[in-house]
Amino acid sequence: xxxxxxxxxxxxxxxxxxxxxxxxxxxxxxxxxxxxxxxxxxxxxxxxxxxxxxxxxxxxxxxxxxxxxxxxxxxxxxxxxxxxxxxxxxxxxxxxxxxxxxxxxxxxxxxxxxxxxxxxxxxxxxxxxxxxxxxxxxxxxxxxxxxxxxxxxxxxxxxxxxxxxxxxxxxxxxxxxxxxxxxxxxxxxxxxxxxxxxxxxxxxxxxxxxxxxxxxxxxxxxxxxxxxxxxxxxxxxxxxxxxxxx
Numbered sequence: 001x002x003x004x005x006x007x008x009x010x011x012x013x014x015x016x017x018x019x020x021x022x023x024x025x026x027x028x029x030x031x032x033x034x035x036x037x038x039x040x041x042x043x044x045x046x047x048x049x050x051x052x053x054x055x056x057x058x059x060x061x062x063x064x065x066x067x068x069x070x071x072x073x074x075x076x077x078x079x080x081x082x083x084x085x086x087x088x089x090x091x092x093x094x095x096x097x098x099x100x101x102x103x104x105x106x107x108x109x110x111x112x113x114x115x116x117x118x119x120x121x122x123x124x125x126x127x128x129x130x131x132x133x134x135x136x137x138x139x140x141x142x143x144x145x146x147x148x149x150x151x152x153x154x155x156x157x158x159x160x161x162x163x164x165x166x167x168x169x170x171x172x173x174x175x176x177x178x179x180x181x182x183x184x185x186x187x188x189x190x191x192x193x194x195x196x197x198x199x200x201x202x203x204x205x206x207x208x209x210x211x212x213x214x215x216x217x218x219x220x221x222x223x224x225x226x227x228x229x230x231x232x233x234x235x236x237x238x239x240x241x242x243x244x245x246x
Contacts, residue, residue, distance in 0.1 A: 003031025004227040010078035011035045011069075013060050013113065016043035018183035019132060020082035022215035023222045027078065028052030030223055035073055060109035066116050075120035078226040079129045081110040086189060087147045094147045106151035107158065114162065118171070126170020130225050131159050133175040135241045152177075156237045163235030172234040174225045179241030180204075182212040208243035 010027045014020035015036035021043075024036040028050060037058035038044045044055050059065045060083045084106045087098050110131050121127040136142040137149015138156045156175050163173040180186065180203050193199035204212060221240055224230050239245060 003029065004223060004229065005078070006031030008077035008226070009033045009035070009073075009075075010080060010226065011037065011073060011076045011113075011117065012080045012082065013037050013058065013109070014082040014084065015047065015055075016040040018082075018185055019178070019181060019215045019218050019222075020080070021047070022219040023080055023082065024053060025050065026216070026219040026223050027080075027226065030227070032078065032226075035076070037069070060113060061104055063112055066112050070116035070120065073117075075124035075127070076117060077121075077124075077127045079113065079117050079121070079127065080132075080222060080226070081113055081130070082132045083109045084132060084151075085148075086145070086185065088144050088189065089146060090144060091146045093144075099147050102147045102151050103154070106148070107154045110155065111158065118166070121171060122166065122169045126172070128226050128230075129162065129171065129173040130222055131155050131173070131175045133159070133177045133237060135177045135179055135239060135245050138175075138237065139177055139239060139241075140245045159237065160235045167234060172225075172230070174230070174234060175237045176218060176221055176225070177237050177239045177241065178213060178218050179244040180207055180212050181215055181218060183215055186212075206244060208246060211242070213240065213242055 010032045012020055012024045015024040016038035024034050028034045034053045035056055036047050036053050037056045039059050047053050048055050058069050087102050133155040134152040136145045138153040159173050159175040190196050190199045
């Protein structure tokens with residue numbers, strides 16, 4: 001039986017670990033040809049040889065690197081923008097460099113990716129663009145997530161603007177808004193606390209289900225948004241948060 005994404009080509013950013021990796025693997029399991037990209041060569045190499053997955057080093061902060069990738073790859077059916085960074089702190093703890101880096105990675109990288117790949121997608125008849133946002137800031141205020149929440153609200157605004165501008169060209173654009181997901185990057189942030197064990201308990205405590213999400217639980221929604229099952233769906237911010245916004 002053919003997978004739900006059979007015959008489709010997907011480009012995935014931040015595919016070396018976490019949600020990006022889980023989504024690249026899920027897309028491949030569903031029959032897509034997946035171009036998994038990242039700047040983390042070592043982690044990306046772990047995906048090499050996986051059926052359906054091609055790996056490519058891609059710096060989403062380098063405009064020419066992205067433009068070259070778009071020229072060489074052509075028109076994907078699916079573009080999954082997952083690159084991001086979580087800054088911890090209030091506005092009083094957000095220096096200019098933190099603001100700039102967060103917006104460059106969380107917002108501008110998706111803008112550059114979409115701007116580079118969209119013309120070919122339109123010419124090919126359409127496709128599905130999926131941006132990773134968050135419930136933080138875009139849906140709910142989360143303590144100490146000032147600039148992160150601001151960037152993720154921007155991602156939702158960008159998603160809706162793209163969706164309405166290109167709806168008649170066969171382009172669907174949706175965003176995924178996860179709650180707290182147990183990923184390597186979260187582990188790094190937890191380990192940066194003076195008491196990592198308490199920090200993990202605090203992250204779990206704010207989730208009404210009493211646990212963190214797994215990356216695989218997020219990738220299932222990505223498959224749905226990438227597939228023809230969601231063909232009448234665009235401009236939406238899909239919340240997968242374990243009840244944190246209830």
